[in-house]
Amino acid sequence: MPDIRSEIDALFVDYCAAIDDMELERWPELFCEDGLYKIISRENFDRGLPLATMLCESRRMMADRVVTMRQTQLYAPRHLRHIVGNIRVGDHGGGGEIAVRSNFLVLQTLLDRPTEIFSTGRYLDKLVRQDGRLMFSERICVFDTVIIPNSLIFPL
Numbered sequence: 001m002p003d004i005r006s007e008i009d010a011l012f013v014d015y016c017a018a019i020d021d022m023e024l025e026r027w028p029e030l031f032c033e034d035g036l037y038k039i040i041s042r043e044n045f046d047r048g049l050p051l052a053t054m055l056c057e058s059r060r061m062m063a064d065r066v067v068t069m070r071q072t073q074l075y076a077p078r079h080l081r082h083i084v085g086n087i088r089v090g091d092h093g094g095g096g097e098i099a100v101r102s103n104f105l106v107l108q109t110l111l112d113r114p115t116e117i118f119s120t121g122r123y124l125d126k127l128v129r130q131d132g133r134l135m136f137s138e139r140i141c142v143f144d145t146v147i148i149p150n151s152l153i154f155p156l
Contacts, residue, residue, distance in 0.1 A: 005089060008100055008127065011134045016082035019155055024069060027155060028062035032130060035059055036138040039156055042121065045142045053143075053152060069153060080118070080154060081107040097137065098127040104141070106156055119143045119156055 011030065018026040031037065039054040056062045083105040090099035101124055108118035121143040128137045141156040 004092065004098070005087075007134045008087065008089060008098070011127070011136070012084050012087070012102070015136075016084060020080050020082055024066045024154070025063075027066065028059045031059050031062060031136045031139070032128060033059050035062075035136050036140075037062055037136075037155065038139070039141045039143065039152070041146055041148070042142050042144050043146050045140070053148060054155070065155075077111050079109045081109075081115075082156075083107070084123070096128055098134070100125040100127060104156065119145075119148070119152075121156070 015027070015030055018024065018030065035058065037054070037056040038052045040052045044051050054065075056065055084102050087100060087102040090101065092098035101122060103120075103122050105120050106118040107115050109115040121141060124140040124142065125136060126138040127134050129135075143156065
C-alpha cells in the first residue's frame with residue numbers, strides 16, 4: 001500500500017490533469033458527494049468574510065458547473081497549467097480526515113498571446129478515504145490578489 005504522501009500527490013496530480021487536460025467531467029469525481037469547493041480572495045478569507053468567487057457545496061453542484069462551462073459560457077480558447085508545491089500534511093489521526101495545505105500557480109495561455117500567470121495562492125484541503133481512495137471533502141482555493149481576471153471560468 002502506498003504511503004499517505006504518495007496518495008496525496010496522486011490525488012493532486014489527478015486534480016490538475018482533469019482541469020489542464022480539459023477532462024472537466026472528472027473534476028467532481030475527485031470529491032465526496034457532499035464535498036465543498038470554494039474559490040475565495042485572500043482578503044476575504046483572512047477577514048473571515050464569506051463571499052466566494054466560486055462556491056460548490058456538493059459534487060452535483062460541481063457537475064452542474066461543468067455543464068455550464070461546456071454548454072453555456074462563451075470564452076476564448078485557452079490552455080491552463082497548474083503547478084502545485086510545498087505540500088504540508090497536517091493531522092491525520094483518528095477522525096479519518098487529513099488536513100493538507102499547499103501552494104498553487106496557474107498559468108494561462110490564450111492561443112494568440114504569450115503565457116501569463118493567471119493566479120497564485122494556496123489550497124486548504126480536507127481529505128478523506130472513501131471506497132479505498134483519497135478524495136477531497138473540502139478544497140478551499142485562496143487566491144493572493146484582490147483583482148482576479150474576468151475570465152475565471154475553470155476551477156483553480
